[in-house]
Amino acid sequence: MEKLVFGVDESTPQFLIEQFEKLEFKVSSKSLPPDNATGNLAWGNGQLGWQDPEFKKPLVFDLSQLPLVPKGLKSEPFARAIGLNNKQCDIWDATCGTGKDSLLMMAYGHRVKSFERNPWVFLLLQDALYRAENPFELFFGSCLDYKDKFDAPDLIYYDPMFPDKKKKALPRKEMQIFKKLGLRDQDEEEFIMAAKKIIKNRLVIKRPVKADVFLNSCTASFPGKSARYDMYMV
Numbered sequence: 001m002e003k004l005v006f007g008v009d010e011s012t013p014q015f016l017i018e019q020f021e022k023l024e025f026k027v028s029s030k031s032l033p034p035d036n037a038t039g040n041l042a043w044g045n046g047q048l049g050w051q052d053p054e055f056k057k058p059l060v061f062d063l064s065q066l067p068l069v070p071k072g073l074k075s076e077p078f079a080r081a082i083g084l085n086n087k088q089c090d091i092w093d094a095t096c097g098t099g100k101d102s103l104l105m106m107a108y109g110h111r112v113k114s115f116e117r118n119p120w121v122f123l124l125l126q127d128a129l130y131r132a133e134n135p136f137e138l139f140f141g142s143c144l145d146y147k148d149k150f151d152a153p154d155l156i157y158y159d160p161m162f163p164d165k166k167k168k169a170l171p172r173k174e175m176q177i178f179k180k181l182g183l184r185d186q187d188e189e190e191f192i193m194a195a196k197k198i199i200k201n202r203l204v205i206k207r208p209v210k211a212d213v214f215l216n217s218c219t220a221s222f223p224g225k226s227a228r229y230d231m232y233m234v
């Protein structure tokens with residue numbers, strides 16, 4: 001693993017520099033990229049990116065604007081799983097990743113708190129939110145660690161990394177880089193059992209469309225083309 005570099009210039013926001021120092025110190029071996037991973041965090045053009053030598057451009061998250069909500073929203077599998085009768089709800093996005101799903105749930109009109117446990121991804125998110133018009137609240141670590149700090153959410157949304165596929169088509173750039181960073185989630189069932197004890201209404205889990213249902217106990221499933229949303233009501 002090359003040394004992680006974070007090139008700083010006079011335009012780098014101070015809070016990012018401080019976060020970087022704090023997180024690098026706190027990173028556990030579990031969240032470190034594997035030894036053969038190469039790449040570094042790089043500051044350039046007023047934004048933070050992850051530069052992977054295999055890609056020409058760094059990976060930069062863009063959360064600058066809320067996405068447009070599609071007209072046929074009620075038939076979208078994701079929106080149907082989130083549901084909740086058009087009421088504004090408190091949602092915890094347990095697996096923030098690129099932040100796109102958090103932003104979409106905000107665009108649906110919900111209040112979103114988002115959680116990310118990988119320090120490099122967390123920093124990229126912090127930077128993107130600094131530039132966002134409608135930032136959501138972001139917290140470092142697992143949402144389970146925050147259960148005594150905040151009121152219980154109506155819904156927890158959980159989108160762990162999909163298992164590796166045998167077929168040739170490559171996942172999109174972010175997910176290829178996430179995999180190289182060693183982001184493979186293997187604690188899903190443990191997480192789901194704990195999350196079910198926190199929620200007021202439902203847990204929604206994103207899975208590959210053909211994958212088995214976790215714990216065999218979901219209330220309803222909403223399949224899309226490549227992903228499926230499994231809903232567990234309490």
Ligand SMILES: C[S@@+](CC[C@H](N)C(=O)[O-])C[C@H]1O[C@@H](n2cnc3c(N)ncnc32)[C@H](O)[C@@H]1O
Nearest residue numbers: 095097098099100101116117118142159160161
């Ligand atoms: C598949 S990605 C999520 C993609 C996301 N829904 C999006 O819109 O980009 C999974 C992310 O969740 C993070 N993650 C997985 N399990 C987590 C947990 N229990 N707590 C916090 N973050 C988690 C991983 O580090 C990774 O960044």
